[in-house]
Amino acid sequence: MTVHDRAVLPLGARRPVLRINEVDKTFNGGVVALRRLSLTVNEGDFISLLGPSGCGKSTALRLIAGLMRPTVGRIVWEGGQGSDDLGVVFQEPTLMPWNTVAKNVWLPFRLRGQSFASVKDRIMEALALVGLEKFADSYPRELSGGMKMRVSIARALVTNPRLILMDEPFAALDEITRQKLNDDLLSLKARTGATVIFVTHSVFESVFLSDRILVMAARPGRIIKEIEVDAGYPRGIDWRTSPEYAAVARATSETLTSTLAPDEVH
Amino acid sequence: MSVTHNTTPRDQQGSGPIFDEEEERYARAQRIEAIARWVVPIVVLALSIWLWDRVVVWNEIPHYVLPGPGLVLSTLYEDRVTLFASLLVTLQITFMALAVAIIGGVGLAVLFTQSKFAEMSFSPFAVILQVTPIVSIAPLIFIYVENRLVGLLLCAWIVAFFPILANTTLGLKSADHNLRDLMNIYKASRWQRLRFLQLPSALPYFLGGLRIAGGLALIGAVVAEYVAGTGGIGSGLAFRILEAGYRLNIPRMFAALLLIALTGIVIFATTSLISHFALRKWHESAIKRE
Numbered sequence: 001m002t003v004h005d006r007a008v009l010p011l012g013a014r015r016p017v018l019r020i021n022e023v024d025k026t027f028n029g030g031v032v033a034l035r036r037l038s039l040t041v042n043e044g045d046f047i048s049l050l051g052p053s054g055c056g057k058s059t060a061l062r063l064i065a066g067l068m069r070p071t072v073g074r075i076v077w078e079g080g081q082g083s084d085d086l087g088v089v090f091q092e093p094t095l096m097p098w099n100t101v102a103k104n105v106w107l108p109f110r111l112r113g114q115s116f117a118s119v120k121d122r123i124m125e126a127l128a129l130v131g132l133e134k135f136a137d138s139y140p141r142e143l144s145g146g147m148k149m150r151v152s153i154a155r156a157l158v159t160n161p162r163l164i165l166m167d168e169p170f171a172a173l174d175e176i177t178r179q180k181l182n183d184d185l186l187s188l189k190a191r192t193g194a195t196v197i198f199v200t201h202s203v204f205e206s207v208f209l210s211d212r213i214l215v216m217a218a219r220p221g222r223i224i225k226e227i228e229v230d231a232g233y234p235r236g237i238d239w240r241t242s243p244e245y246a247a248v249a250r251a252t253s254e255t256l257t258s259t260l261a262p263d264e265v266h
Numbered sequence: 267m268s269v270t271h272n273t274t275p276r277d278q279q280g281s282g283p284i285f286d287e288e289e290e291r292y293a294r295a296q297r298i299e300a301i302a303r304w305v306v307p308i309v310v311l312a313l314s315i316w317l318w319d320r321v322v323v324w325n326e327i328p329h330y331v332l333p334g335p336g337l338v339l340s341t342l343y344e345d346r347v348t349l350f351a352s353l354l355v356t357l358q359i360t361f362m363a364l365a366v367a368i369i370g371g372v373g374l375a376v377l378f379t380q381s382k383f384a385e386m387s388f389s390p391f392a393v394i395l396q397v398t399p400i401v402s403i404a405p406l407i408f409i410y411v412e413n414r415l416v417g418l419l420l421c422a423w424i425v426a427f428f429p430i431l432a433n434t435t436l437g438l439k440s441a442d443h444n445l446r447d448l449m450n451i452y453k454a455s456r457w458q459r460l461r462f463l464q465l466p467s468a469l470p471y472f473l474g475g476l477r478i479a480g481g482l483a484l485i486g487a488v489v490a491e492y493v494a495g496t497g498g499i500g501s502g503l504a505f506r507i508l509e510a511g512y513r514l515n516i517p518r519m520f521a522a523l524l525l526i527a528l529t530g531i532v533i534f535a536t537t538s539l540i541s542h543f544a545l546r547k548w549h550e551s552a553i554k555r556e
Binding site: 065066067083086088090092094096098107108112139140141 | 442444445447448449450451452453454458462463466469547548549
């Protein structure tokens with residue numbers, strides 16, 4: 001199997017990847033981080049979880065990643081979860097500084113006992129997808145922040161996972177690099193047909209990237225609105241400057257603002 | 267008023283790639299510093315030795331009180347057979363102790379990070395051994411341990427192993443938490459986590475510990491020899507110093523001391539070099555900033 005053999009299916013024809021059923025997460029001490037989270041992730045979806053700090057978006061991601069268990073409810077992978085079904089990109093590049101770029105991307109295979117030589121083609125293919133094939137033998141410290149993030153993305157998609165989780169991956173980057181990476185992420189998605197759940201606190205990023213935006217509110221963390229972004233892919237500078245984009249961004253922004261001051265809404 | 271020379275076009279200036287006086291001054295200061303880093307310590311050391319020699323000659327100090335540097339060197343040459351045999355003994359104890367300290371320190375550190383109960387059970391012993399001065403433990407060791415070499419080894423090991431244990435434990439625990447999450451997501455085994463994440467994370471810490479432990483192993487070996495005393499079949503450098511002291515052979519004491527100091531320097535330089543080469547590709551401490 002190669003990295004880009006998955007067709008981008010039209011909406012409706014998509015099969016579900018993951019179902020989250022009425023999940024609650026309560027931390028020790030009774031803090032409710034998430035209440036009644038329900039979500040069906042379909043193949044090819046680009047879902048953004050958008051909300052202020054403390055709305056439980058990162059908790060939701062950690063639950064899906066299997067890093068914690070829900071207090072109530074279930075997260076079910078359609079057809080069960082295989083070992084290479086999940087790729088994760090964190091807010092930091094999270095690379096091993098003692099390994100070269102290629103060896104970093106090798107990690108998911110390495111942990112399954114596959115030798116470097118046997119997966120070298122796939123590693124180089126993933127690096128080519130993020131435009132870093134020339135830097136395979138560099139060490140992470142030699143790369144810029146944006147390039148490190150690309151390596152992290154290459155590592156997440158090298159196993160051709162059914163779902164890629166991204167936890168505010170570009171939040172620490174400058175605006176120019178961030179826009180470039182947003183463009184690149186979309187073209188990656190177009191080529192690989194990847195399914196992505198993307199956590200962000202940027203309205204513009206979520207509107208630019210996703211076809212579904214789940215707006216979340218805090219105390220307790222919950223989804224308050226699902227906004228569908230009808231514009232198809234590919235998206236580029238035209239989408240970023242279109243009136244439709246502005247309208248969705250405005251609606252999303254207003255929903256988000258309403259979550260910040262719940263007392264005034266009642 | 268004239269315009270500052272900074273705005274003069276480059277081709278109207280003198281030749282050479284440097285077109286700023288301040289920059290030139292800075293570059294010159296850098297060059298001088300690079301040379302001075304080597305020259306200054308050597309000159310100061312040479313001056314000190316010369317002064318030592320002059321003090322001995324001018325005050326006509328007898329050699330059994332303070333020998334001059336020349337006499338120390340000639341004694342080192344004349345007694346070379348005895349002294350180098352002793353040096354080998356001290357080196358043997360030092361390096362064996364260091365090797366056991368590395369194995370024991372790293373092994374215990376791995377055990378500590380794998381099992382909380384092991385850490386709770388054994389870390390008090392490690393701390394007690396570390397904080398109790400070796401001179402006060404050593405006499406007991408020589409009462410209970412029959413073999414003198416093993417006794418010496420044990421003393422040197424006790425001193426050397428703690429920095430390796432403490433540093434490696436810290437290093438194993440300081441692996442990046444996102445990388446640990448990543449290991450969980452990819453369902454890495456305990457062994458894989460140790461091999462691919464924790465051990466490489468701990469390497470800089472371990473090497474820091476090794477630099478300390480190398481010097482301490484030598485100190486431990488020498489101290490243990492002093493405690494073991496001149497009885498028995500002792501023949502290390504510390505034994506030579508004690509022996510020469512009893513015979514008022516001060517020049518030989520200095521010669522043996524010189525050998526111990528040189529050994530310490532060589533050990534420190536070697537461990538620093540190992541550390542540099544192991545980390546130069548990726549770790550902050552070994553990277554030269556441009």
